[in-house]
Amino acid sequence: MTSARANPLLSDRDTDFQLYEVLDAASLCALPDFAEHSRETFELVLGNVRRFSREVLFPTYRMMDAEPPSFRDGRVHVNPLMRRLYPGLVELGLLTATRPPEVGGQQLPLTVASVASAYLMAANLSAYGYVGLTIGAAHLLEVFGSPWLREEFMARLYRGEWTGTMALTEPQAGSSLADVKTRATPAPDGTYRITGSKIFISGADQDFTENVVHLTLARIDGAPPGTRGISLFAVPTRRPEGGRWVDNDVQVAGVIHKIGWKGIPSCVLSYGEAGDCRGWLVGPENRGLACMFQMMNEARIMVGLNGVSTASVAYHEALEYARSRPQGRPAGAKDLSQPQTAIIEHADVRRMLLRQKAIVEGGLSLLLAASWQADLAGHAPEEEARRRAGLLLDLLTPVAKTFPAEKGYEANALALQVHGGYGYSSEYLPEAWLRDQKLNSIHEGTTGIQGLDLLGRKVVAAGGEALRIFSEEVAATVARARRAGVEPGWCTAMERTVEVVGELTLALGSMGMAGEVEQMLRHSADFMELFSITAVAWRWLAQAAAAREGLARGGAGRDFYEGKLCAAQYWFSVEVPRVPHLVELCRSGEDSYTRMHPEWF
Amino acid sequence: MTSARANPLLSDRDTDFQLYEVLDAASLCALPDFAEHSRETFELVLGNVRRFSREVLFPTYRMMDAEPPSFRDGRVHVNPLMRRLYPGLVELGLLTATRPPEVGGQQLPLTVASVASAYLMAANLSAYGYVGLTIGAAHLLEVFGSPWLREEFMARLYRGEWTGTMALTEPQAGSSLADVKTRATPAPDGTYRITGSKIFISGADQDFTENVVHLTLARIDGAPPGTRGISLFAVPTRRPEGGRWVDNDVQVAGVIHKIGWKGIPSCVLSYGEAGDCRGWLVGPENRGLACMFQMMNEARIMVGLNGVSTASVAYHEALEYARSRPQGRPAGAKDLSQPQTAIIEHADVRRMLLRQKAIVEGGLSLLLAASWQADLAGHAPEEEARRRAGLLLDLLTPVAKTFPAEKGYEANALALQVHGGYGYSSEYLPEAWLRDQKLNSIHEGTTGIQGLDLLGRKVVAAGGEALRIFSEEVAATVARARRAGVEPGWCTAMERTVEVVGELTLALGSMGMAGEVEQMLRHSADFMELFSITAVAWRWLAQAAAAREGLARGGAGRDFYEGKLCAAQYWFSVEVPRVPHLVELCRSGEDSYTRMHPEWF
Numbered sequence A, B: 001m002t003s004a005r006a007n008p009l010l011s012d013r014d015t016d017f018q019l020y021e022v023l024d025a026a027s028l029c030a031l032p033d034f035a036e037h038s039r040e041t042f043e044l045v046l047g048n049v050r051r052f053s054r055e056v057l058f059p060t061y062r063m064m065d066a067e068p069p070s071f072r073d074g075r076v077h078v079n080p081l082m083r084r085l086y087p088g089l090v091e092l093g094l095l096t097a098t099r100p101p102e103v104g105g106q107q108l109p110l111t112v113a114s115v116a117s118a119y120l121m122a123a124n125l126s127a128y129g130y131v132g133l134t135i136g137a138a139h140l141l142e143v144f145g146s147p148w149l150r151e152e153f154m155a156r157l158y159r160g161e162w163t164g165t166m167a168l169t170e171p172q173a174g175s176s177l178a179d180v181k182t183r184a185t186p187a188p189d190g191t192y193r194i195t196g197s198k199i200f201i202s203g204a205d206q207d208f209t210e211n212v213v214h215l216t217l218a219r220i221d222g223a224p225p226g227t228r229g230i231s232l233f234a235v236p237t238r239r240p241e242g243g244r245w246v247d248n249d250v251q252v253a254g255v256i257h258k259i260g261w262k263g264i265p266s267c268v269l270s271y272g273e274a275g276d277c278r279g280w281l282v283g284p285e286n287r288g289l290a291c292m293f294q295m296m297n298e299a300r301i302m303v304g305l306n307g308v309s310t311a312s313v314a315y316h317e318a319l320e321y322a323r324s325r326p327q328g329r330p331a332g333a334k335d336l337s338q339p340q341t342a343i344i345e346h347a348d349v350r351r352m353l354l355r356q357k358a359i360v361e362g363g364l365s366l367l368l369a370a371s372w373q374a375d376l377a378g379h380a381p382e383e384e385a386r387r388r389a390g391l392l393l394d395l396l397t398p399v400a401k402t403f404p405a406e407k408g409y410e411a412n413a414l415a416l417q418v419h420g421g422y423g424y425s426s427e428y429l430p431e432a433w434l435r436d437q438k439l440n441s442i443h444e445g446t447t448g449i450q451g452l453d454l455l456g457r458k459v460v461a462a463g464g465e466a467l468r469i470f471s472e473e474v475a476a477t478v479a480r481a482r483r484a485g486v487e488p489g490w491c492t493a494m495e496r497t498v499e500v501v502g503e504l505t506l507a508l509g510s511m512g513m514a515g516e517v518e519q520m521l522r523h524s525a526d527f528m529e530l531f532s533i534t535a536v537a538w539r540w541l542a543q544a545a546a547a548r549e550g551l552a553r554g555g556a557g558r559d560f561y562e563g564k565l566c567a568a569q570y571w572f573s574v575e576v577p578r579v580p581h582l583v584e585l586c587r588s589g590e591d592s593y594t595r596m597h598p599e600w601f
Helices: A012-022 A025-030 A039-066 A082-091 A110-144 A147-158 A288-324 A347-379 A383-418 A430-441 A447-458 A461-484 A488-513 A517-521 A524-553 A558-588 B012-022 B025-030 B039-066 B082-091 B110-144 B147-158 B288-324 B347-379 B383-418 B430-441 B447-458 B461-484 B488-513 B517-521 B524-553 B558-588
Strands: A070-072 A075-077 A163-167 A183-186 A192-202 A212-220 A231-236 A238-241 A244-247 A250-256 A266-271 A278-282 B070-072 B075-077 B163-167 B183-186 B192-202 B212-220 B231-236 B238-241 B244-247 B250-256 B266-271 B278-282
Touching: A012 A025, A012 A039, A012 A110, A012 A347, A012 A524, A012 A558, A025 A039, A025 A110, A039 A082, A039 A110, A039 A430, A070 A250, A075 A250, A082 A110, A110 A147, A110 A163, A110 A212, A110 A231, A110 A278, A110 A288, A110 A347, A147 A231, A147 A278, A163 A192, A163 A288, A192 A212, A192 A231, A192 A250, A212 A278, A212 A288, A231 A288, A288 A347, A288 A383, A288 A430, A347 A383, A347 A524, A347 A558, A347 B447, A347 B524, A383 A430, A383 A447, A383 A461, A383 A524, A383 B430, A430 B383, A430 B430, A447 A461, A447 A517, A447 A524, A447 B347, A461 A488, A461 A524, A488 A517, A488 A524, A488 A558, A524 A558, A524 B347, A558 B558, B012 B025, B012 B039, B012 B110, B012 B347, B012 B524, B012 B558, B025 B039, B025 B110, B039 B082, B039 B110, B039 B430, B070 B250, B075 B250, B082 B110, B110 B147, B110 B163, B110 B212, B110 B231, B110 B278, B110 B288, B110 B347, B147 B231, B147 B278, B163 B192, B163 B288, B192 B212, B192 B231, B192 B250, B212 B278, B212 B288, B231 B288, B288 B347, B288 B383, B288 B430, B347 B383, B347 B524, B347 B558, B383 B430, B383 B447, B383 B461, B383 B524, B447 B461, B447 B517, B447 B524, B461 B488, B461 B524, B488 B517, B488 B524, B488 B558, B524 B558
Parallel strands: A163 A212, A183 A212, B163 B212, B183 B212
Antiparallel strands: A070 A075, A183 A192, A192 A266, A192 A278, A212 A231, A231 A278, A238 A244, A250 A266, B070 B075, B183 B192, B192 B266, B192 B278, B212 B231, B231 B278, B238 B244, B250 B266
């Protein structure tokens, strides 16, 4: 039983607003690399993706959730629907959407591709998961692979003939990549013999393409310990040999019973049990982590987008439910002969919906701002502009990954709550999206890791330059908001908040310089929280400005803009005022959990 | 794969501390009704319960989660383990633990019984769920039932021969009990013919006892509309007739596929499809809701306790995992030849654990404070003392129900997060407890309903008398804390916070009196949040006082007390400072979600 009106996954009105009113996506076509594009080509792509997401992908979501992959005779058998879905996804051109024509791509700006991805993820995150992983693997080969690897592996991945994975995590190491142990022994033929095991490898086996390539971190014999001794290898499940494709001694040792993302298997992989697993070096020796992290940052943006999408589809489900479910009467109204009102009329239900909207649309706006910087970082003609955008992208990445994962999870829980007792049953979908969302705070670097990355590296990078660039961007948005006639209090609050964050960062950075690393990083979770509130406030201010501009143009569509202003008001009234307390926790070095000895628990 | 050391469910050291150091449970034995008891009898009961919980109940939890009830041929078949577990639970004396000797009970203070319930719930909440529901139904019959109902129905429930349910919710009404439609038509034999349907009825059918009694809300023909026309009936699945027990035309129309609490079915019930369902009136006509609410308040305390217990078992699982899982090295330590450290050494993991501890042990302390007031309200010799305790209990009930449901859910999510990727799999238990916990914000009155109850009724009850009593209790705790040498800043913050809450309540109450009901109640969710923080601060201050007293006595066990002081510090540094902003939201009447029209979303 889903609601009567079809779930839109994301609001088309909102994604258009974000692309063409908050941002000016068409202006990206002024960059030489995007010169072939125009708003018309963007709309063509998005139109196809929206249709495919709603008509093909979304109707398969529940079935793939209910019938996860099975592991029999050493092979993973995924839901048979994937045999139809994957070719459909490939046909949409998604694998190479952002890639250049040289590799068969259409060189679409990431800003536009991100919107497309969001629809696909909201419709069926697991089905799209194979695409995302394959893009990541192929892109690594495109940038760092030898001509042979590009021709033999990358091209097949981009054509959709194979799929790819990212194989980093090992059972004994988890987040601590310095402790990766998988070995690579040079062989006379120029390849390496790989031995070891990996865990939590999504999509490591399936039965809808004939091969899978695992981009694998391993240590070449004799390499230095730690992260400086890790190299990157392409390790296919089947390898070319004498004109044939033979088994490459990569075994699936087991499948994890995940609680969500049930359409894509998470595997334990075992390399070289028979001593015959070959890997091809990708990029320079011992530089594997640096190579991998180029993709990892893209992967983190994708996780953030997934968080937004998973919260979005649930938000729209809750919204429709709240509009159609009659229950109770307004506070004070006691005439029981009157029919019950729709629950959206109750203040607390509206609060839950507005909070979801604020998280979903604020999160999407943040992800698109990050994608925009990625487009500039990769395609701006001037080096300085690329460098500037790159720094800002680096700064935004951990926030854009974490905010949707953490607050998106809260939004997903609210979507379930709006459904009341029905929400607690698997007859309704919100519980499934809640399970799906929970992974996003864990994979591609946990929330804890992101906090350390943000505070320990990103905000202090290049002498705080990234943070200065962020402040400039915010200042430009404040200026636009003032011109548009946005509530002056929000503009002032935005300026003050960015200032406070800057001062705090300076104070913490000084602690770090003075060697007080533990104290500097102690409240990295609180720093992440306050920075997220600030970054999303920036995006809500930009949306408020665009909404005011829209209202000033007059005409129809006032409702949409008024809703945007309400959500912006919510963020500035409810979230932004939380920043000072979080700043105080970071600055004061509050020490309850540092003092707490393990044996005191 | 559970952790190596057995999960204690709750810490015995902590529950003893709460009973005998924070509270003085033995002093309850000075009340005449409890005169037969002593600390020794309490310890006997708790010893049996702890053993049974750990050795019998907990080992069945995973199996009952994995194999939920099935619905075949119109009957519900529950996990066969229940045929062994239910008699074991009955044998422990749980059904009548708090009931007087007249009905076969041992008249145990609720304060002690609550601790016992917490272990049982932490071990296997569904198995204990049958007990809790049966107690509720039997207690209603004990208080309001005719002698015949007490003999024929209540006695069998208390002896464990039957089980009971509470049948309030209807598909079209949900939380809006005023819209209950189930009909009761008087019959010549003095019973009523019941027709209608109910939904989400936990334990409405099972196959381990021969009968189930449904305490059912229905409308006698011609009764006034709304809540003043609702009566309470005992409706058994099988009824006595001519010396035999015959089918009473109560059918299970379906079983909801719940996402947690999988050991106990949630049913759709259909009454009187064949026109032959008999119900026996319980209490006066048209007073059913008042009768039901006596039990409902007990049920809400039990939900709160369940929230604490479900968070507790997960917290202990995470704690053990964090102590035994090596990964990474301390910030700054780069010597990779050293083994990895346990993850509990990482500040952010300790933060997650301390937050769980603060929620779990603060929540337990709040539940025991509420239970304590229930003991006084029911058993203090002087009427004034009973009245005072009753008012305070009423005030605390919605908070004691909601805080563990909402923050317990957050704690459960953190327990999963501590387990990293493993936490996202059903091979580990945290995900199951996370599913279980989600129900607690929905059943027995949603969080939204509790917020309206707290702000719209409880804090303004009797001219604010309940709130004055609360303030007096807090003041007594502050005095004790000062004597014990607790951090003066916490004492001052506690006093100031209670004062601010009092002023806010006065302001909001005046709004209500002036007819501004919508504005008064608009931020009931924020009011619930700030009141919860305050009430839990009160309990952490009491624990800090008891810890300081313990440290002053000297001897072993310092670690435990130091841990308590760290958790209290955490609460006063991290949570209490959030109150002013929440107060401001309530007071200012921030109107983002009131202004938001349904069509603006």
